[in-house]
Structure formats: C-alpha cells, structure tokens
Amino acid sequence: MTSTIGIIGSGNIGSALARAFTVAGHSVVIANSRGPASLAPLVTELGERATAGTVEQAAQAGELVVVTIPLGAVASIPSQWLDGRIVIDTNNYYPTRDGQIAELDDESLTTAEYVARHFAGATVVKAFNHIPALAIADHAQPAGTPDRRALMVYGDDAAAVERVSALVDQIGFDAIKGGGLADSWRIQRDTPGYGPRFTATELAIKLAEARRYRDL
Ligand SMILES: NC(=O)c1ccc[n+]([C@@H]2O[C@H](COP(=O)([O-])OP(=O)(O)OC[C@H]3O[C@@H](n4cnc5c(N)ncnc54)[C@H](OP(=O)(O)O)[C@@H]3O)[C@@H](O)[C@H]2O)c1
Structure with missing residues (x-):
C-alpha cells in the first residue's frame, strides 16, 4: 500500500526518510522552517513523488506525518x-x-510522551530515532534478508504501531514492537541500543541492558 506522507523537517533524517519513502512508492510533502522555496533542490532530486509545502501543508498531507526537527522546536508546531x-x-x-x-x-x-503531550489530538508513534540518518539508505535490506537491521517502534495505539511497522519493513528494516510510549526510554539517546546496527536478537539484548536513571 502506498500513501502520501507528510514530513516536517528536511534535515538529515527528514531528507533520508523522504528518499526512502519515495523509492518505496509513497508520495511525500516535505516542509522545513524556511519555507517551500528552500526545498526546490531536494524535491527536484527526489522526483515526481515529492512536493515541498508549508509546515501546515505537510501536517495535513495524509494520515502519516513524520515530525523530525530539533526536539526543542516541537512545541512551536x-x-x-x-x-x-x-x-x-x-x-x-x-x-x-x-x-x-x-x-x-x-x-x-x-x-x-513529551511529543505526544504536545500533539494531544494525534496518535504518536516513536520510530527511526536510533538509526543515524545515513544508515537509512546504507543499512536497508529487503524483508527476509538474514541478519537484517532491526528498528524499534513504540506506541499506545496498536493499529498505528502496525501501520508504522509496515512502513519500517517496507523501507528495509525489521520492525520490533517495543510497547507503549512510556516504554520507549529503552532506546532513547545514549542507551546501549542507540545508534549502531543491530539485528532483532542483538537489539533485544541491548534493550534489556538499558537503565532508566542515567546521567545526562
Ligand atoms: N541526525 C541523525 O542521524 C538523527 C538520527 C535519529 C534521530 N534524529 C533526531 O531527529 C530529529 C531531526 O534530526 P536531524 O538530524 O534531521 O536535524 P537537522 O538536520 O538539524 O534538521 C532539522 C530540520 O528541522 C527543521 N526545523 C527546525 N525547526 C523547525 C520548525 N519550527 N518548523 C519546521 N521545521 C523546523 C529545519 O528547518 P531548516 O532546514 O529550514 O533549518 C530542518 O529541516 C532530531 O530530533 C534528532 O535528534 C537524528
């Protein structure tokens, strides 16, 4: 199934996901803080499935919207x-x-949970936070590849988690459902699973090693 996906943020992750989604056959409406004109080179590179929009247009482009901006800017949307x-x-x-x-x-x-508290009328799903942007293309492999990289997906709504997991799988990764948004601390910054390439088996070990109350 293909759909139109909004992407708010066109930096490292936003542009890497836009590339992966369009290659997989989805359309994207991508936005940044500087406005659509600044995105002309990127949408030209991405091809006919990509459109530049305002943040509001990206937010309303379809059912799925990626918010991938500095966390401190989330409350400004x-x-x-x-x-x-x-x-x-x-x-x-x-x-x-x-x-x-x-x-x-x-x-x-x-x-x-912080993001979900702001977007109170949306259904938030945590995904793609523990993979470096360049690895979204470099580590992608077809479903069924032995030792494929795994990525965590967390959310409180089972249908939304399923939808995002299917997208993760479609662009090249095993999607592992980790539980609700409250459980997603196990893959936040500086936890053992954060960053490197891990298979599903390896990632399960790293998640088990994570400790909640760490030094920042
Ligand atoms: N970099 C990674 O490898 C990586 C991996 C996983 C997760 N993350 C996380 O994902 C998020 C994005 O990271 P990134 O590296 O892609 O960031 P980035 O390269 O700095 O890009 C940030 C994007 O957000 C846009 N932006 C900032 N404030 C905005 C606002 N108020 N409204 C609309 N757009 C706004 C910027 O617009 P302009 O282009 O106009 O400045 C830019 O396109 C961060 O929270 C980061 O921690 C990053």
Missing part, C-alpha cells in the same frame, strides 16, 4: 494541525541543542 494524524516521532533530546526540558531531565516523561 501548532498542535491542531496534526489532529487526527499518526505522528511519527523520530526525535531525541539533546539539551545543548534543545534547551533543558525538566520532564526529560528527571525522566518523568519519555521524549515520545
């Missing part, structure tokens, strides 16, 4: 634009970039 959408949250917390966020500093919220 009007949340009602995402009402009723499945928001794919790729974001990680880097205080030096994002500023201090008290609920993340004391780990009373996961980053995904």
